[in-house]
Structure formats: structure tokens, C-alpha cells
Amino acid sequence: MDTIVIYSAHSSNRLEYVANWLLKEQMHLNYRITSDEAEVSNLPFFISYGKQFSNGVSIPDGGLLFQQGITRQEPQTGLWNDVPVLFPTDEEGFSLSFDLFSSVFYLLSRYEEYYPYPADQHGRYPASASIIYRKGWLQRPIVDECLAKFRKLLLAADPGISLPAPHFSYQPTYDVDMAYSHLHKGFTRIFGAYMRALLKGDVRQISERTQVLKYKQKDPYDSFRWLRQLHKEYDCKPLYFVLAAERTTKYDKNIHPQHPAMMRVIRNLVRDGALGIHPSYYSDQGDALDREKKLLEQVGGDRTWVSRQHYIRVKTPDTYYALLKHGIKDDYTMGYGSHLGFRAGTGNSFLWYDLQHETTTALRIHPFCFMDTTAHFEAKLSVADSFTKLEAMSKLLEKTGSTLITIFHNFSLGTASEWKGWRQAYEHFLMEKSKL
Numbered sequence: 001m002d003t004i005v006i007y008s009a010h011s012s013n014r015l016e017y018v019a020n021w022l023l024k025e026q027m028h029l030n031y032r033i034t035s036d037e038a039e040v041s042n043l044p045f046f047i048s049y050g051k052q053f054s055n056g057v058s059i060p061d062g063g064l065l066f067q068q069g070i071t072r073q074e075p076q077t078g079l080w081n082d083v084p085v086l087f088p089t090d091e092e093g094f095s096l097s098f099d100l101f102s103s104v105f106y107l108l109s110r111y112e113e114y115y116p117y118p119a120d121q122h123g124r125y126p127a128s129a130s131i132i133y134r135k136g137w138l139q140r141p142i143v144d145e146c147l148a149k150f151r152k153l154l155l156a157a158d159p160g161i162s163l164p165a166p167h168f169s170y171q172p173t174y175d176v177d178m179a180y181s182h183l184h185k186g187f188t189r190i191f192g193a194y195m196r197a198l199l200k201g202d203v204r205q206i207s208e209r210t211q212v213l214k215y216k217q218k219d220p221y222d223s224f225r226w227l228r229q230l231h232k233e234y235d236c237k238p239l240y241f242v243l244a245a246e247r248t249t250k251y252d253k254n255i256h257p258q259h260p261a262m263m264r265v266i267r268n269l270v271r272d273g274a275l276g277i278h279p280s281y282y283s284d285q286g287d288a289l290d291r292e293k294k295l296l297e298q299v300g301g302d303r304t305w306v307s308r309q310h311y312i313r314v315k316t317p318d319t320y321y322a323l324l325k326h327g328i329k330d331d332y333t334m335g336y337g338s339h340l341g342f343r344a345g346t347g348n349s350f351l352w353y354d355l356q357h358e359t360t361t362a363l364r365i366h367p368f369c370f371m372d373t374t375a376h377f378e379a380k381l382s383v384a385d386s387f388t389k390l391e392a393m394s395k396l397l398e399k400t401g402s403t404l405i406t407i408f409h410n411f412s413l414g415t416a417s418e419w420k421g422w423r424q425a426y427e428h429f430l431m432e433k434s435k436l
Contacts (some may be wrong), residue, residue, distance in 0.1 A: 001024075001025045001028050001029055001030045002029055002030065002110065002161055002162050002423070003029070003030040003031065003032065004023060004029050004030070004031050004045075004046065004047060004161070005031070005032055005033075005034055005039075005040060005047070006019060006031055006032070006033045006034070006036070006046065006048075006049060006051040006428065007033075007034055007037070007040045007046045007047070007048045007049065007051065007053070007056065007059075008033055008034075008035060008048075008050060008277065008347070009035050009047055009050060010035070010066050010275070011033050012065055012066050013358050013359060014049075014065040014105055014353075014358070015033065015049070015063070015065045015066075015101065016033070016360075017105065017109075017351075017353050017360050018065065018101045018104050018108075019031050019033070019101075020181075020360070021101075021104070021108065021350050021351070022101070022104060022147070022150075025348075025350075026147055026166070026348065027151065027154075028163070028164050029161075029163070030408070034085070037051075037226060038207070040053065040055075040056065041055070042051070042199045043055065043056070044158070045057075045157060045158040045291075046158055047059065048260065049061055049101060050400060052093045052094060057095045057096075057153060057154065057157050058093070058094045058095045058096075059094065059095065059096050059099060059101060060087075060089040060091060060094045060096065060097075060098065060099050060100075061101075062075075062089070062098075062099035062102040063102070064087070064099070064105060064106060064111075065101055065102055065105060068113045068358065070111070070115075070355055071145060072108065072115055073111065073112070074101075074198075074403060075087050075106060075131060076088055076242075077131070077135055077172075077393050078097065078098060079172065080096060080097050080098050080146065080149065080151065083095050083142060083146050083149055084102055084132075084135065084137045084140065084142050084144045085097075085098040085142070085146060085423055086098065086099075086103040086106055086107070086131070087099035087101070087103050095153065095157075095397075096150075096153075098420070100146060100150060101148065101331040103143070103218075103425060104143055105353075107132070107142075107143055107344050107346070108143070108344055108345075108346070108347040108350050108353065109146050109205055109353045109355055110316050110343075110344060111355065112129065112130060112131060113125045113316040114316060114317075114355055115129075115256070117129045120338065122311050122313055122337070123313060123315065123346075124312065124313055124315075124336075124337065124338075125314070125315075125316070126338070127293075127336045127338055127339040127341075127343075130194040130343070132342075132345055132401040133339065133341075134234060136396055137345075138339060138340075138341030138342065138391070139341040139342070139369075139393055140341075140342070140390070140396060140397060141342045141345060141347050141369075141393075141396055141397060141400060141402055142341075142342075142344035142345045143344070143346040143348075144345075144348060144396075144397065144400040144401075144402040145396070145400055147254070148166075148399070148401070149398040151163055151166075156311075162236060165401065166400070166401025166402070167401055168398040168402065168403070168436060169396055169403050169404070170236070170394075170403075170404045170405075170406075170433045170436070171239065171242070171366075171403065171404070171405045171406075172231075172236055172239070172406060172408070172430065173238065173239040173308070173332060173405060173406065173407055173408075174227070174238060174239070174240050174241070174242060174407070174408050174409065175241050175243070175278055175308065175310075175407055175408075175409050176240055176241065176245075176254075176265070176269070176278070176409070176410055176412060177220065177244045177253065177254060177278070177310065177390065177409060177411075178220060178221060178253050178254060178255075178409075178410075178411060179222070179224075179249070179254070179255055179261075179262060179265050179410065180221050180255065180261070181212070181218045181219055181220050181221040181411065181414075181416065182208070182209045182213060182220075183212060183213070183218055183219045183222075183257060183261065184211040184261040184262070185255070189248070190213070191207075194251050195231075197209070204336075204417075210259035218414040218415065219414075220411070220414045220415045220416060220417075221410055221411040221414045221416065222270070222410070223410045223413040223414040223415075223423070224265060224268060224409075224410060225308060226413070226423075227234045227272070227410070227413065228268070228271075228272045229274065230340070230427060230430060231272055234430050234431060234433075234434035235434065236405075236430070236434065237242075237273050237274065238241070238272060238273035238274075239273055239275075239276055239306065239332070239375065240269045240272075240273055240274070240275055240276065241277065241278035241306075241307070241308045241332070241340075242254075242266060242269070242275065242276070242277070242297045242300075243276055243278040243310055244257040244277065244278070244280070244292040244293075244296040244299075245280035245281075245282075245283075245292065245310075246288070246291060246292065246295070247256050247280060249280075251280075251281035251282075251310070251311060252280045252282070252310065257295050257296060257299050258295065262299075262353075263299050266296070266299045266300050267299070267300070267301070269300075270300050270301065270302070272275050274306065275300045275302070275306075276304060276305075276306035276307055276308060276330075276332070277289075277292060277293050277295070277296050277304050277306070277307045277308075277328075278307075278308055278309075278310050279292060279293075279309055279310060280310050281305060281310050281311055281313065282304050283309075283310070284313075284315075284319070289322060290326060293326055293327075304328075305327065305328060305329045306328065306329070306330040306331070306332065307323055307328045307330070307331050307333070308331065308332040308333045308392050308407075309331075309333040311337055312333055312335060312336065312337035312371075314333050314334075317354060317355070317356055320352050320354070320361070320363055323363060324361060324362070324363050328363065328402055329362065329363065330349075330363075330364045330366060330367045331352075331363060331366065332367055332368060334365045334366065334368065334404065335367055335368040335369060336369040336370065336374070337371065337373075337374060337378075338374065338378050339374065339378070339379075340369060340371075340375060340379065340389055340390075340393070341368055341369055341393070342367060342369050342393075343367060344365070344367050345404035346367060346402065347365075347367055347369060347397045347400075347403045347404055347405065348402050348403055349362065349364050349366045349367070349403065350364070350365055351364055351365070352364070352365050357428060362414055366403075367405065368405040368406060368407050369393050369397075369404070369405070369408045370389070370390045370393065370407065371406070371407040372407065372408045372409060372412040372422065373409065373412070374423075375389065375390075376419070377410070383420075383421035383422055383425050386422075386425075387425045387429055390406065391429070394433070398436065404433075408426060413426055
């Protein structure tokens with residue numbers, strides 16, 4: 001890899017974090033930071049942060065990277081080459097009209113999520129509190145768009161620099177919250193379901209449940225074999241996140257992972273793709289996460305390193321501390337359960353930066369931008385409109401050479417009447433992505 005020099009009068013863990021992600025991870029460049037003006041004055045090319053030089057690409061310094069602790073920021077916003085940006089400057093002479101480094105750090109660190117905020121009904125940080133939501137940019141990967149423009153700027157400033165072209169990739173992921181709609185629920189839950197259907201006069205539901213329980217009809221949530229065939233046909237490796245709650249609650253309605261039927265499901269998922277833990281709604285209480293993880297590992301037959309929180313319940317930084325404590329290396333919860341889009345402004349993965357201790361951690365964050373239940377229940381979109389939104393975000397990620405991660409559930413891709421059309425639309429989408 002080529003090595004690029006960054007001039008900065010000061011250095012910090014925050015600056016190194018941004019440089020590592022921006023230059024090493026995304027552009028495959030080595031770098032070193034210097035504060036020696038005499039040294040850079042003789043270089044044919046370098047990046048200058050906070051000071052203008054005639055022989056370098058200069059970026060204004062908004063100050064965020066050299067602060068300590070968390071103080072409320074109110075970043076100004078603007079446009080740079082038609083891309084929305086944070087921390088713009090009116091000062092002329094810089095190669096960029098905004099502080100790219102502070103913008104990246106603010107969004108990737110989820111700085112704003114450390115402020116007090118009005119939590120939603122599930123205790124989550126609301127999308128409405130985010131600056132990119134308030135500005136109407138949530139469905140644009142603005143960090144990736146800035147990165148693509150910055151790549152072109154570097155190539156124009158130094159044609160000799162070697163910058164490998166970024167490649168788009170697609171990672172399908174699935175949450176297995178409820179493997180079955182009717183089967184394997186136990187007498188009490190089945191009887192209760194019949195009673196609720198009777199009180200509603202839902203004859204169709206009663207008939208369907210009876211046919212499934214007599215094994216005369218397939219359970220409408222059972223899409224697992226179909227998914228295995230789909231992944232084989234389009235040569236993709238899925239990620240499955242399995243809810244392994246030990247008890248049934250209002251929000252945790254899975255079959256116990258040690259139930260024979262659920263054990264068969266889990267072991268078949270392992271043959272199809274990679275397995276991750278889907279920590280339960282109450283996994284933040286006591287040692288629940290530890291017990292759930294061990295249960296899943298026992299059934300799945302291997303250690304579990306990846307995770308996604310049930311109901312997308314993340315409390316920064318507490319959730320991440322818990323995941324690190326339990327050996328999780330990769331988390332796939334970066335997104336909103338209530339809104340489609342890019343919570344951190346990117347589709348690319350990044351290491352979580354711990355603002356409370358001002359250090360880069362070993363936990364890698366993988367953002368998603370689309371979840372079926374969000375489109376269906378929260379946004380109340382039709383099948384066609386849901387996939388139109390998904391395709392629009394996918395095109396932006398393809399253009400910037402970023403990563404698309406989607407969340408679907410086995411029940412949305414089954415045969416349940418309320419999800420009519422989703423199965424076919426998803427197969428078409430997966431087929432199109434496999435061509436890229």
C-alpha cells in the first residue's frame with residue numbers, strides 16, 4: 001500500500017481513528033501523522049488538516065477531534081459537490097469546504113447518542129433526534145458519498161497514488177424471532193391462540209392453525225428450506241440471528257432453543273450460513289445474555305462471535321460494553337427499528353469508538369439500512385414501495401462501492417397472508433444483486 005503523510009499541528013486518538021478508517025480501511029493507504037511543517041513543505045503531495053499549504057490537499061479543522069469528553073455539539077450543515085455534509089466552513093482556500101474528519105467521527109462514533117434523549121417505547125434512541133434524520137438525509141449514505149468524492153479529489157491531486165476501486169457487496173441477514181406460527185408452541189400457547197381467534201371470530205386463522213397442527217398444511221412461517229435453496233441458487237452466504245430467550249414474554253415469543261424442533265432449525269441454519277445471537281428483549285438484565293449465548297452455542301455446536309439486538313435495542317455505550325464482555329466481535333444492530341436508512345451515514349463497517357474512554361475498541365459495527373418489518377409495519381409501505389426504497393438505497397451503495405445489509409425474517413418470506421408478495425419480490429431482488 002502507498003503511504004500518505006497527514007500534517008496536523010496536534011494528534012489525538014480521534015484523529016487516528018478517523019485516519020485508520022478513512023485511509024487504511026476504505027482507501028487501502030498507509031499513513032503517518034506529522035506536525036513538522038518543514039518536512040511537508042518539501043513533499044510533492046500530502047493531506048493537511050487545519051492549515052492551508054499550496055502543495056497539499058487541505059481540510060479545515062472544526063475542533064471536534066482535539067476535544068476530550070462529550071460536550072453537546074450542534075454541527076452546522078451544508079453541501080459539498082452536491083453531497084450533504086457536517087462541519088462546513090466559510091473560510092476560503094481549503095481543498096474541502098467542510099471538516100471531513102470531524103464529520104466522519106461524529107457520525108461513526110454516534111456522538112449524538114451520548115446526549116440525553118427522549119427514548120421511544122422500547123427505550124431506544126429515536127431517529128427523530130438524529131441530525132441526518134432532521135435534515136432529511138437518512139436514506140442517503142452521506143459518509144460513503146463524501147468518501148467517493150474525496151477519493152476522486154486525491155486521485156486528481158496526485159495521479160501517481162494507487163487507490164484500488166471499491167467494490168459493492170451485499171450481505172443478506174435474517175432474524176429468527178419466531179420459527180413457527182402454529183407448530184411446537186405447547187398446549188397453553190396453542191389453546192390461548194385458539195381462544196383469541198374465537199373471540200375475534202377469525203375463522204380463517206382457526207382453520208389454518210388446525211390444518212397446520214394436523215400436518216396437512218405447512219406452517220406459514222416456515223421458509224427455511226426455501227431460503228436454503230435460494231442461497232444455493234444465487235451463491236450467497238447468509239447470516240442468521242437466532243432469538244434464544246429462555247422464557248416467553250410479550251416481546252420474546254421464540255420456541256426454546258433446546259426444543260427438538262428448534263434444535264433441528266438451528267442446525268440446518270448452520271449448514272446454510274453463519275449463526276449469530278439475537279439477544280432477547282430483556283438480555284440486559286442479570287446474566288441473561290451469557291445464558292442465551294451459551295445455549296445457542298451448545299445447540300449450534302460452535303462459538304458465536306456475531307450479534308444483533310432483538311427489537312434493535314441499543315443503548316450507547318452500555319450495550320456495546322456488554323457485547324465486548326461476552327466475546328462478541330461483530331454487531332449488526334446499527335440501524336433503526338422505526339425508520340429505513342443509514343443510522344451512521346454509511347453502509348461500510350467500522351470499529352466502535354468508545355467516547356467515554358477515548359479509545360478504539362475491537363467491536364466491529366456492521367450497519368443495515370433496510371428491515372422488512374420497518375417497511376411493512378412502521379412505514380406502512382406496500383411490497384412494491386418497500387422494494388423501491390430498498391433499491392434506491394442499494395443504487396447509492398453500488399455507486400459508492402459500499403456494503404448493503406438487509407434484515408428479513410423467516411415469517412415475512414413464508415406464506416402468511418399479511419406478507420403476500422414479499423417472498424416473490426425478495427427472490428427477484430436477490431437474483432438482481434447476485435449479478436453484480
